[in-house]
Amino acid sequence: MPTQLPWHQIDTVLLDMDGTLIDLHFDSHLWQQLVPERYAERLELPLAEAKARIDTCYHAVSGTLDWYCVDYWSQTLGLDIRALKQEILEKIQWRPNAIPFLTELRAAGKQLVLFTNAHPASLSVKEARLGLASHLDLMVSTHELGWSKESQYCWQALAERLAFDPARTLFVDDSERILQAAADFGIGYQLAIQNPDSQQRPQQIIRFPAIHDYAELLPLSR
Known part of the structure; x- marks a missing residue:
């Protein structure tokens, strides 16, 4: 799909944060390797066997706040x-060209909001x-x-907290399921990240415009 945006x-x-602004490799390594080892x-x-047990626990709460x-x-x-x-900590890294992208958005006068399912403890580490x-x-x-982004209640709660027009809002995330939740709420524009983890193969995005690198969107005025 084309990545030109109006x-x-x-x-x-x-x-989103993990896999969108930040390389998902930190979290992948933590949850898929380090946690099972310990x-x-x-x-x-x-x-x-440890991985099998943990995977069962993961699936039991997938998509809920407990999962995060x-x-x-x-x-x-x-x-x-x-x-x-x-x-x-050394695995916490920006995705390529994330900072230039944010810099151009700010220069263009856009309201920039990090909207993440990450627990505040995880957010503070990355901040x-x-x-x-x-x-x-x-x-x-x-x-x-009180709700994950997968839930419409979460989007309603965000709208009560943040002054924004959903129809004039872009949401960037690496999960098609969450992007769909945003679209269902009425967010006007969605953009998917194809390669959230730099150490894994890109994912196939079907329903939304998608990019590999923010450089594909720069400069915004083109």
Whole structure:
């Protein structure tokens, strides 16, 4: 799909964090490798069995706030997730050309809002590492709203908190399911990220315009 956007019709840009502004590799490594390894060590299990048990736990709460909750997983798995994150801070990296993209959006007068399902503890770790707030007007974790972005209740809660016109808003995310939730709410424009994890193969996006690199959108005035 083409990636040209009618910027003159867009006042607000809502941006996901993990896989959208930040390389998803940090989270992929944490949840798919480090957590299973430490869980296997704690219970003295073969790694394959540990992964199978954890995957069952993951699927049980997929799409809910618990799936994104550091405290939930610390309690469920008996691991200090906050401490594990501190071991791999070097993996927290911007996606290519994210900063130039944000810089141009700000220069064009767009309202820039980070809108993430990440737990506030996860958000604070990444903010401390990258200085996210300096590039944005506001950062909102769905944990503050009580629902994940998959739910229409979450979008309703955001509309009560944030002054924006959904029809003149662009939402950027790496999940088609969440992009569809935004469209269902009435967000005017959606943009998908094809390669949220730099270490994995790109995903196939069917329903929405998609990009590999923000450079594809620059300059905004072209």
